[in-house]
Structures are given as structure tokens and as C-alpha cells.
Amino acid sequence: QVQLVESGGGLVQAGGSLRLSCTASGRTFSTYAMGWFRQAPGKEREFVVTISGSGIRTYYADSVKGRFTVSRDNAKNTVYLQMNSLKPEDTAVYYCAAGSTVVYGTASGMNYWGKGTLVTVSS
Numbered sequence: 001q002v003q004l005v006e007s008g009g010g011l012v013q014a015g016g017s018l019r020l021s022c023t024a025s026g027r028t029f030s031t032y033a034m035g036w037f038r039q040a041p042g043k044e045r046e047f048v049v050t051i052s053g054s055g056i057r058t059y060y061a062d063s064v065k066g067r068f069t070v071s072r073d074n075a076k077n078t079v080y081l082q083m084n085s086l087k088p089e090d091t092a093v094y095y096c097a098a099g100s101t102v103v104y105g106t107a108s109g110m111n112y113w114g115k116g117t118l119v120t121v122s123s
Helices: none
Strands: 004-007 010-013 018-024 033-039 046-051 058-060 068-073 078-083 092-099 117-122
Touching (some): 033 078, 046 068, 058 068
Antiparallel strands (some): 033 046, 046 058
């Protein structure tokens, strides 16, 4: 069982930056691919980025490519999402997820989910 806790959300003006963190319990963090997903008010959850267990492979949604950067520190059981050049349309609850066998670009295989952290971007 893996428990995930996100942090770092908040209110930021358009063009600003935030860094989200997701810390996992357990001793096998490096064996899990991690993903970030988001859900805007009234919309379905959407994929943001996936990162492999080693951190070598990443896959971004087109909507965030070039603005968001994912990274992980396996010694700290933590994955990060650096978000730059934020736009009002980035406003959403951001969730991290973990899975052993995942399909990059989707939620398939993501077996563990955090409760989310709210990011609000004002115009």
C-alpha cells in the first residue's frame, strides 16, 4: 500500500510559478512510475505528466509542455512538479498518482492516488 500526500498548491497570478510536491510512504518508491493529473471545476480529470521510476523517462501533455517540469528524488520518496508561466486555465486540483505498470499519458495502471492540492491562477 502506498499513501501519497500532495502539497504546494495555492493562489498565483498568471505568469507566475508554483512547485508542487508529492511525498509517498513506503520503501519501494523507486519502483513506481508517478503521474500528475488535474481536474478543473466542472471538467473531467486530465493527464499532466508521467515520470518513470528512475526519472529518466517523462511524458507531458501538450498543454503543459515547455512550461511544467517533473522531477523526482527517490531518496526522499518525493516527486515534484515545477509549474512556470501559469495560465488561468491551469486552475485545477492537482493529484499525484503511482503505479507499477502504467500507460504513459493515461491514468491506466495508476493504482494509488493522493487527495489533491488546489492551484488557482488569477488573471
